[in-house]
Amino acid sequence: MSILREKLENTSERVFTAEFPSIDGGGMDSVIKNAARLAPWFDAVNATDNPAAHAHTSNTTTAIAMKMHDLEPIMQIVCRDKNRIAIQADMIGASLHGITNLSLLTGDDVTAGDEPEARRVFDVDSAQAINMARIMATGTYLSGRKINPAPDFYIGAVENAAAPPFDYRIQRALKKHRAGAQFLQLQICYHPDRLEAFCKGVAEVAPDLKLIPTIVLMKGAKGLAFMNDKVPGIDVPADVLARASGASDPAQEVYNLTLELAQHALSLPGVRGLHVTDFRHDETLDLFMNDLGRTPKRQG
Amino acid sequence: MLKKLLPLVEHALKKPVWDCRMCGQCVLHSTGMTCPMTCPKTLRNGPCGGVRENGNCEVKPEMQCIWVKAYDRTVSLPLPKVWKEHYNELRPPVDMQLQGTSSWINLVTKRDQQVPAGWSVGEH
Ligand code: SF4
Numbered sequence: 355m356s357i358l359r360e361k362l363e364n365t366s367e368r369v370f371t372a373e374f375p376s377i378d379g380g381g382m383d384s385v386i387k388n389a390a391r392l393a394p395w396f397d398a399v400n401a402t403d404n405p406a407a408h409a410h411t412s413n414t415t416t417a418i419a420m421k422m423h424d425l426e427p428i429m430q431i432v433c434r435d436k437n438r439i440a441i442q443a444d445m446i447g448a449s450l451h452g453i454t455n456l457s458l459l460t461g462d463d464v465t466a467g468d469e470p471e472a473r474r475v476f477d478v479d480s481a482q483a484i485n486m487a488r489i490m491a492t493g494t495y496l497s498g499r500k501i502n503p504a505p506d507f508y509i510g511a512v513e514n515a516a517a518p519p520f521d522y523r524i525q526r527a528l529k530k531h532r533a534g535a536q537f538l539q540l541q542i543c544y545h546p547d548r549l550e551a552f553c554k555g556v557a558e559v560a561p562d563l564k565l566i567p568t569i570v571l572m573k574g575a576k577g578l579a580f581m582n583d584k585v586p587g588i589d590v591p592a593d594v595l596a597r598a599s600g601a602s603d604p605a606q607e608v609y610n611l612t613l614e615l616a617q618h619a620l621s622l623p624g625v626r627g628l629h630v631t632d633f634r635h636d637e638t639l640d641l642f643m644n645d646l647g648r649t650p651k652r653q654g
Numbered sequence: 655m656l657k658k659l660l661p662l663v664e665h666a667l668k669k670p671v672w673d674c675r676m677c678g679q680c681v682l683h684s685t686g687m688t689c690p691m692t693c694p695k696t697l698r699n700g701p702c703g704g705v706r707e708n709g710n711c712e713v714k715p716e717m718q719c720i721w722v723k724a725y726d727r728t729v730s731l732p733l734p735k736v737w738k739e740h741y742n743e744l745r746p747p748v749d750m751q752l753q754g755t756s757s758w759i760n761l762v763t764k765r766d767q768q769v770p771a772g773w774s775v776g777e778h
Contacts, residue, residue: 433695438747460695460702463713474695478747481699485744489772496747498771514703519725525742526700533744541703586704586712 356455357426358398359508362537362564362626369627370648371428371539371566372396374420375635376410382419389423394650395643396630398426398455400539404435407467414444417453428510429453432461437477438486442495445487449505457510457539458483466586481533484511488534511535515552515567516543517587524555527563537564539629542581544590546618557624567619568629569612571638575604609638613645620646660756678752679766684740686727691748693720698745701725746773 361369372395375388392399401417404410411419417427429448431441445456460480464472478486486496493504511530515523527538538556543549553565572578575598582590594611601607619625628646632639643650661676668674672682675691681698682689690698694713701721704712709722727733728741746769752760760766 460697462704463694465713476695476697477750479695479697479699480702481744482747485773489775492776494772494775496770496772498775512703514705517701517703517705518707518709518719519701519705519722521729522700522721522725522742529699529742529744586706586715587702589707 355506356398356508358428358455361397368620369397369566370395370643371627371629372399373629373631374399374401374416374427376402376405376408377416378410385416385419386423389420389425393425395639395648398428400457401427401429403430403432403461405462407434407462407464407469409469414447417448418451421451421453426455427453428455428457430457430459431483432459433476433478433480433483434461434464435475437475438496441478441483442486442490445490445507446501446505449507454506455508455510456487457512458487459512480511481530484509484530484533484535491534508536509534510537510539512539512541514541514587516545516548516589520548523552527552527556528560531560531563535563537566537626540565540567542568542570542588542631544588544594544615546615549619550622553622553624561624563624564626565622565624566627566629567625568631569616569619570631570633571612571642572608572633573605574608575599577633578608613642616646657756657759660759661754664756664758676754677748678755678757678760679749680757680761681745683733683737684743685724686731686733686741688720688724688727690720690724696748697721698748700742746770
């Protein structure tokens with residue numbers, strides 16, 4: 355059983371996940387360097403699938419490399435680049451290497467990337483992909499063809515708690531849960547009230563669905579403004595932007611704000627941990643985890 | 655003959671109103687009479703995470719997200735209750751073999767309800 359599953363399903367401990375940096379050149383050394391940085395703090399880390407529609411080392415190969423270097427992967431699969439056959443192949447291929455944590459998501463559109471002329475696939479959507487993973491874990495492919503023994507997937511998904519249609523987001527999360535999702539990594543949310551309403555609503559109906567909100571470590575006020583302007587689905591309220599840019603030390607203020615968001619998120623019903631996206635790549639991560647009361651795992 | 659003619663008639667009627675893409679397995683009733691195939695990502699099970707704060711589409715910022723529209727209409731239109739209840743059902747993947755055929759024929763023959771053998775294994 356994966357560490358992630360064991361902790362989420364059999365303990366009440368908090369769980370911390372992160373995003374593995376995209377790998378291009380640099381070979382295994384870059385994997386080793388990043389794994390060493392993340393391993394002390396995180397239970398499992400996402401092996402991304404061409405994030406923001408940019409090609410990088412593939413989800414499966416990254417996940418295998420992480421596992422080789424003692425970092426438990428959560429293998430993401432997005433629906434943008436692969437049809438249902440390839441997605442099932444990704445999942446069963448992951449299980450061949452003992453990778454069982456999955457996170458299934460729609461994915462950014464091709465127009466978000468550097469090859470907007472590419473064909474979009476979206477043969478299945480995220481809810482359908484989640485259901486396919488669930489089916490496979492019962493011992494058949496989508497077609498009904500048997501898989502014996504069945505792979506032991508721990509199925510995750512992603513939801514945006516704070517994008518329109520606001521009233522529907524809870525229902526959508528519950529639909530993903532019904533399809534088979536056992537944990538949800540939530541997109542970054544700068545509206546604590548919306549996050550709170552979402553988590554309460556989900557926890558009321560599905561207390562066993564584990565929620566892991568995202569927190570983003572960024573350099574300063576410019577990063578916040580960028581998210582607000584350039585990342586569809588992410589809204590940063592005007593007072594938050596003003597608080598960050600108007601401070602005498604904007605970088606410190608953004609840090610304070612991030613810590614407040616994190617502490618608030620951890621206090622919400624259904625929330626079992628945090629997903630940390632680190633855009634700083636410096637010692638801020640250690641500081642942040644310390645401030646949340648975490649102690650690094652000893653390596654070796 | 656009917657098999658050839660009906661898709662033409664269906665498209666002629668549904669294209670102007672719903673921008674019908676002739677997927678051959680119509681779900682308009684459960685989506686507030688809004689066609690999910692007009693979503694740039696052709697999502698059948700609700701909005702992606704990229705919907706903008708104003709309710710517009712991640713991919714086409716000038717267009718309202720079709721799932722926002724579908725939700726608003728499901729809530730506000732005087733549609734039958736069971737149609738409204740179907741809004742959040744888990745819709746199976748599109749059967750690409752039905753592309754271009756008449757959903758009316760597929761409805762009558764129940765061809766549009768055929769799903770891959772594994773789809774309903776276990777519970778939803
Ligand atoms: S924003 Fe809405 S219409 Fe646009 S791709 Fe996402 S779900 Fe489809």
